Each structure stands twice: as structure tokens, then as C-alpha cells.
Amino acid sequence: MTTAGHTNHADHPEQAGQTEHTSHPEHTSHPEHTGHPEHADQAGMVSVESHLAAILAAIKPLPPRDLALADALGAVLVSDVTARWALPSFDNSSMDGYAVRASDVAGASEQQPVVLPVKGEVPAGDTGAYRLVPGSAMKIMTGAPLPADADAVVPVELTDGGADQVAIRQAVPAGASVRRVGSDARPGDVLLPAGTRLGAAHVGLLAAAGLASVQARPRPRVAAISTGNELVEPGGALVPGQIWESNASMIAAAARQAGCPAQRRAIVPDDTDAVLAALREALPTADLLVTTGGVSMGGEHDVVKATLASLGTVSFRKVAMQPGMPQGFGTIGPDATPIFTLPGNPVSAYVSFFLFVAPALDALQGHYRERASPVQAVLTQPVRSPAHRRSYLRCLLDRAAGEVTPLSGQSSHQLATLARANALAIVPEQVTELPAGASVDVLELP
Amino acid sequence: MTTAGHTNHADHPEQAGQTEHTSHPEHTSHPEHTGHPEHADQAGMVSVESHLAAILAAIKPLPPRDLALADALGAVLVSDVTARWALPSFDNSSMDGYAVRASDVAGASEQQPVVLPVKGEVPAGDTGAYRLVPGSAMKIMTGAPLPADADAVVPVELTDGGADQVAIRQAVPAGASVRRVGSDARPGDVLLPAGTRLGAAHVGLLAAAGLASVQARPRPRVAAISTGNELVEPGGALVPGQIWESNASMIAAAARQAGCPAQRRAIVPDDTDAVLAALREALPTADLLVTTGGVSMGGEHDVVKATLASLGTVSFRKVAMQPGMPQGFGTIGPDATPIFTLPGNPVSAYVSFFLFVAPALDALQGHYRERASPVQAVLTQPVRSPAHRRSYLRCLLDRAAGEVTPLSGQSSHQLATLARANALAIVPEQVTELPAGASVDVLELP
Numbered sequence: 001m002t003t004a005g006h007t008n009h010a011d012h013p014e015q016a017g018q019t020e021h022t023s024h025p026e027h028t029s030h031p032e033h034t035g036h037p038e039h040a041d042q043a044g045m046v047s048v049e050s051h052l053a054a055i056l057a058a059i060k061p062l063p064p065r066d067l068a069l070a071d072a073l074g075a076v077l078v079s080d081v082t083a084r085w086a087l088p089s090f091d092n093s094s095m096d097g098y099a100v101r102a103s104d105v106a107g108a109s110e111q112q113p114v115v116l117p118v119k120g121e122v123p124a125g126d127t128g129a130y131r132l133v134p135g136s137a138m139k140i141m142t143g144a145p146l147p148a149d150a151d152a153v154v155p156v157e158l159t160d161g162g163a164d165q166v167a168i169r170q171a172v173p174a175g176a177s178v179r180r181v182g183s184d185a186r187p188g189d190v191l192l193p194a195g196t197r198l199g200a201a202h203v204g205l206l207a208a209a210g211l212a213s214v215q216a217r218p219r220p221r222v223a224a225i226s227t228g229n230e231l232v233e234p235g236g237a238l239v240p241g242q243i244w245e246s247n248a249s250m251i252a253a254a255a256r257q258a259g260c261p262a263q264r265r266a267i268v269p270d271d272t273d274a275v276l277a278a279l280r281e282a283l284p285t286a287d288l289l290v291t292t293g294g295v296s297m298g299g300e301h302d303v304v305k306a307t308l309a310s311l312g313t314v315s316f317r318k319v320a321m322q323p324g325m326p327q328g329f330g331t332i333g334p335d336a337t338p339i340f341t342l343p344g345n346p347v348s349a350y351v352s353f354f355l356f357v358a359p360a361l362d363a364l365q366g367h368y369r370e371r372a373s374p375v376q377a378v379l380t381q382p383v384r385s386p387a388h389r390r391s392y393l394r395c396l397l398d399r400a401a402g403e404v405t406p407l408s409g410q411s412s413h414q415l416a417t418l419a420r421a422n423a424l425a426i427v428p429e430q431v432t433e434l435p436a437g438a439s440v441d442v443l444e445l446p
Numbered sequence: 447m448t449t450a451g452h453t454n455h456a457d458h459p460e461q462a463g464q465t466e467h468t469s470h471p472e473h474t475s476h477p478e479h480t481g482h483p484e485h486a487d488q489a490g491m492v493s494v495e496s497h498l499a500a501i502l503a504a505i506k507p508l509p510p511r512d513l514a515l516a517d518a519l520g521a522v523l524v525s526d527v528t529a530r531w532a533l534p535s536f537d538n539s540s541m542d543g544y545a546v547r548a549s550d551v552a553g554a555s556e557q558q559p560v561v562l563p564v565k566g567e568v569p570a571g572d573t574g575a576y577r578l579v580p581g582s583a584m585k586i587m588t589g590a591p592l593p594a595d596a597d598a599v600v601p602v603e604l605t606d607g608g609a610d611q612v613a614i615r616q617a618v619p620a621g622a623s624v625r626r627v628g629s630d631a632r633p634g635d636v637l638l639p640a641g642t643r644l645g646a647a648h649v650g651l652l653a654a655a656g657l658a659s660v661q662a663r664p665r666p667r668v669a670a671i672s673t674g675n676e677l678v679e680p681g682g683a684l685v686p687g688q689i690w691e692s693n694a695s696m697i698a699a700a701a702r703q704a705g706c707p708a709q710r711r712a713i714v715p716d717d718t719d720a721v722l723a724a725l726r727e728a729l730p731t732a733d734l735l736v737t738t739g740g741v742s743m744g745g746e747h748d749v750v751k752a753t754l755a756s757l758g759t760v761s762f763r764k765v766a767m768q769p770g771m772p773q774g775f776g777t778i779g780p781d782a783t784p785i786f787t788l789p790g791n792p793v794s795a796y797v798s799f800f801l802f803v804a805p806a807l808d809a810l811q812g813h814y815r816e817r818a819s820p821v822q823a824v825l826t827q828p829v830r831s832p833a834h835r836r837s838y839l840r841c842l843l844d845r846a847a848g849e850v851t852p853l854s855g856q857s858s859h860q861l862a863t864l865a866r867a868n869a870l871a872i873v874p875e876q877v878t879e880l881p882a883g884a885s886v887d888v889l890e891l892p
Binding site for chain 1: 515516518519531533534535536540542569570571572573574587588589590591625629630631635637638644645646647648649650651652653654655656657658659674675676677679680681682684685686687688689690691692693695696697698699700702703710716742790791792796799855857858859860861862863864865867891892
């Protein structure tokens, strides 16, 4: 087994609060290799920040596309959207009532109503040209165009609601209950600035401004691929040595939860040709690929790593974190599609998605924002953590109480604990234990 | 115009910070009608809480369905999901290394390594039955089944990585680097309790437990319908009196943002038959309907209200809020599908969606939770608000500073202001003005 000196650490299963975890001496004895990305960081580990920075530096935002409004939610504008026309495009009534000249009703009061003849009606959607005869009123609906020579609307509740003539019980100033042309936006106004991630109100505004589509970077499409001879489709029977595939379902769901369309691809066996074929098939409809498994050893079973290392565009690193130490990132295919090779332990894969893939999805839209400062909370129980690695402990955060409770079962295979958690408590690299009552940074899970 | 005495108020356009808004005397003079829902509340207005309570009381949760895991994100469990099998289902290695008997390596140290012959290898996914010969080691991969008679794994980094024989430099206790059968879950354990809204980790756990599908209440399907002769599809040309349809696009996007599949239906003209046909067409593929427009007047143009009032299952009310006063809610069709008739002003429609429709979507999954207490923030500017109505002012919340700035342009047609806002500041019903520096409740927008 000649590659043993170059193997990476497997993803690591220490229990928080457990004392018997073994120490992890760094490998320093193997010869230096250059020009071979999988060896670049073997002498040590890189920090979470350094790995993330490398990912963000490598990602080129997707080109903007012309997106129909129905597909625009979550897309990110690359340039300002400006109003081509005034909004509203004509003076119109903001109330159901009567269009008048304000001067004709200046003397109206409860005691002495002004009575005007009603000369017609302007319903919303009427595109005829109306003109108010001075000394008369016209019935008008909310949104209907204000007749020429009218300058105010008297709401129906300030009148007797008459059909042929109307008694107006209150004076209104010129401009009352009138939405002026351009009062929402004037031609040339910036409606939405570049960099806006489109929410529902933005989509509404684009429609109101007459746009049926918009140039924007779409949500990246994610393909999730899991590898391993031990994997079986859920629903089928197992024999000892096999497990049900869960990572690709989970990663696809996590991508959807982040707003992205995502596909779970078929399970891929530990075979270089099969891995290459799966990647090739997934590429045309994916903007980002995630594989899980096949990256922990340097040996013949380490099929994802072996396959991708031979392409020379994907780097494998040990990141100083727990869970999730063995990380791979690079690009493949004609469009330099980003690919993440996440560890096969489900909890490691999930935490890695959260820390690295989710920011990459934002970066693909040119919209990465550093996370707002983590929540601070007080530990209700003591915790332990391996030296030289930052721990992300699954926990229950009680935000109101400012307390965080680490859950039992912190091994990387213990998915049930992840399913119960609502947050990750962070124990820094240099810290190996913290007492109850210590304050920690906490990341809330989506 | 004989129905004038029964008209509702149109949705209301006061400007925050503007003084000249007209007052709104209550109608008290019309005769009492009974058995006709649209008149029930005309004498007064109901509170936001009362309207929401009526909605929640009327909604029956959707029946659970058998959902494939790919469709399960966001669905809500109706019963506990329990483990049918132990997870993991067999003892396996948590590291790449060598399976041993702990007693065989008890004396190992850096100075005096224990050397054992390597008798075979257990890759992950191997389903053969292995047995460790005492006094030997077997190479083993992460996730591979622990051979019978082995009780520990020595990680490869504590060895020389040998192929035919291995020098082990550190003793390990029995159980080291072994994931015991059932250490994630035992048969019968509750994996996910009833009421869980499925997130990515939950989907992963279901897959890991062997389930290809799950019984759960799906995300409700929303159909958004807008009515009005004045409406034109975005992208087309306008003549004065027409506007581009934006409400249905916005409501569909808001529903999608809330995680629900949503369809924007074609624009419906102000015609009873057309409205009925549109509702009939939308019903078979919708779990909740939203219309906008056609509800402000009691007259012949008030087509949504007239159409639905005749069915007798939808009530129309004035809610003491601004924007969004005229609200309709009820059920239609063979499945008593909830229907909301929102006002046609875009801002009113959006705020109404946020306050009433979004909770209804949760209730359809049996998952309504009262909103966590609103954020408190300090006004940077004075505001005005109409008497007897709770104002929801579009504003910019600076959470870190604890400050909230009302935006200019608070009329209900001013969608550009909504698109700039990240929150709604609440001014209570009995308050008509607040100075800069006053503390207000603030709802953050999604």
C-alpha cells in the first residue's frame, strides 16, 4: 500500500463531551510534492476562512439571462432597472367617489351640502377621453382616469351617493384623492438598483413598470451526486455492509431550501469511469456540482478524489474543522463549473454545505455577503473539542434565553442529532474544552 | 345608484407624514341586513387579530399525502416517524485504518510499535462476512463493517500504513473508532416527531432510515388571479386608463418565497361569468386562491365581491388597518378551498398577503405558529397615521442600530416604496402621530 503516506485523515467522529478521542499528529514526514494539488496542504490544515476565500476567489458569477417574471424570484440584477414610463402613467382616482373641481365644492359642509348634477361615470379600465363640465360631478372608480378639468375626487362616503345628482357634505382641496402621474416613479427613476436580489415586491414592481422579463443572474442549478458501493436506494432492502443513500437527497434539499433548483442524481459506484460518466451527464444542466463520499483515503477506493485529481482542476485539502475536515473544491467541464467534493459522513456533508456551498451559490449570483455576526449564547453544558480544529457542535439554541444546549451524539454519522438541532455552536481551534456558562458563537441553521 | 349606502370604503391612500388626509366617519345609518355576509361588518371595522382568527378558525389542514423525498422539503409530518431498523444497522469503522482486537495492541507505543500481519481488507460496501484472526489486523475503510472478533480500529495515521504487515504506534481502547449498531437510532426510536416541518437534515434522516417517501401535509398550491378591465399584460402597450397587471405576479412570487408552488393565472375582466370561470379553472390544481381587485365598491363594477357574495361562502369585511382595509375571505368549491379577495392596490395586496395569507398557508399544513414578538425600534422621523386604523408603514429597519426610518411615498399605489422597504413599522389604531424617537413595533419583511 504505497500511497499510505499520502492519505488524508478520514472525517472525524469525536463526541463532544467525550474524553477518549485520540490525538491527531500532523504528518510531516512525507516528501514534498509540487504541482499536485492533493498534496499541497498535506503538511497542515487550512482554516475555514482560508478555504472559503479560495472558493470565492475561484467562482465566476453566472452570466445574466432574460428571465420571465415567473422565474425571476431570487434572481440578482446585474444593472439598475429604470422606469421607462411614469407610474402611474395618468392621473387617476385613489377612491371610489365623484370627480369634481375643488372650487365647485369649496363651500360644502354637513349643514350645507353642495349639490351637483352627475354627468356620467368613469369606470376603471375605461380608455375613453372624459372632460368634466364645470359645475358638475362625474362618478369615478378607484384607479379610473381623472377627467380633464377635474382636480379632485370626493370619496363616496362624504356624499349621499346620488346617481343623477350628488349632495357633497365636505369640501376637499385640489388634488385630494388623486394619484398624480409619476407619483410612484418618473421616467428614468431607478426602480431597482444593480445587485438587488428579487423578492416578491420587486417582481410586482417590475410588472407594474411594464416589464415581462428582466436581465438577471438566475438561481444556480445544483446537481447532487453520491458515490459508494455501500449505497442503496431508500425503499430497498439492505444486507449488512450496505446503507441507504441519504447525502444526495439531503444536499439537494439543502440547495432547494437555499432557493436553488436542485437535482439528486443516481447513486454512483466506486469506479472512475462511472464517476466521470455521472459528472459528464450532470454538467449540461447544472451550475454547481456536489459529490459526497470517495475522498477520505488516498487508496484505490478513493474514487472521487482519484478521478478528479487526475483532471488537475480540483484541489483537496484538510480544513481545520470538525466535522468536515476533508474538503475538495475546483472546477470541471467546458464552463468551469464549480464542484465540491464533500465528505461522505452525512453530518460532515451538511455542515460543509452550510459553510462552503451555500456561500458559493450566492457568489454564483454575484451576491455573496459575509454572514452577519453570529449569535452569542451561553452554554448550558460543558463541551470538549479536538485541538487545532474548529468544532461546529449541533445544539438547540434558545434565542430568547440566550442559551445554547449541545445535543448528545456529536459523531459525524449521527444524523438524528442534526435533525434535532437548530444551530451550530462554534468552539475555536485553540480551545479543547469549555465549561457550562461559557459564551460561544452560534450559527442558526435554516 | 341604490347600493351606495352599502358601499365599503375604498382602500386608503393617506401619506404618512401628510396632514391633509380626510376623516372617515363610520356609516351607521343604513338598515341592518342579516344573512348577507357582506353587510355583517359594515357598521364598523374588525381588528387585524379578529380577521386573522376568523381565517384560522375556518381553515382545515390539507390531508397528508405520501410524498417522495424529492418533494418532501417544507412538508409537515402528521405523525411521528420512527426508526424501523437500527442506524447504523451494523458495527462499522469511523476511520480509515486497521481493524484489530484492542488487547492485541495494548502495549503499542511510539518507541515500541506492535507489528501485526495484515490479513485482508474490508472496503466500504463489501457485504462479505469477515472474521479477524486473533493476533492479526485487517485493513478497513470508513463505513466498512467491522469484522467479527475485532473490537477496535486503529486509524491509519497511528500506523506505518503497511500492506502485508502493519506497525501500530499507539494503543487504542476497545470500541475506538467503531460506530456501534444503533448508535444513531434504535428500532422504534422517534426520528422526527409529528408537527415537524421537514428541512434538509430531516430529509436526509428519512433517507438514511430507508424511507423513499413520507406521509406529510404538502406545501399548499396557490393560484393568484387578478381582475380588472384596466389590466394589461406587462410587455404590451398601454393606452391611458390602463395599467400593467402586477398583483398576480407579486402574489405568486410571495407564495413561492413562502415555499409554496404558485401559479399566476390569466387576467380576468370585470365580468361575473369570467370570474366564475377563472375560479372554476383554478380550483382543481389549487389549495388556496387569491384574487386581487374588484372588492372596493358595492356597485356593478365590484365584480369579485358581487360574484362571491352570491355564493354565500365568502365574507367581506372592513379591517381596521392601513393599507388593506377591504378584505374578503371564505371558501369555495367542492373541497371548501380557502379564497382571499385582496384589495387591488398593490401595496394593500402585499401587506394583506403577509398578514393573512401567509398564516393561512401555514394553517393549511397544520403548522400555524404565532409570530415571534415583533422587533422594537426607534423612529428616526415623525409619522402620522389615520385614527381607528393600525398603520403598517413601509420603512428601512437598521437592526443593529435599533432604528427604523419610514420611507416617503406611503400611498397604497406606491409599489416603488414597498420595493425599497425591508420592514413594516406598526402604528397602533388609537395613535394618530408619533414623534421621532418614539419606539414602535416592526415586522421584518421576507
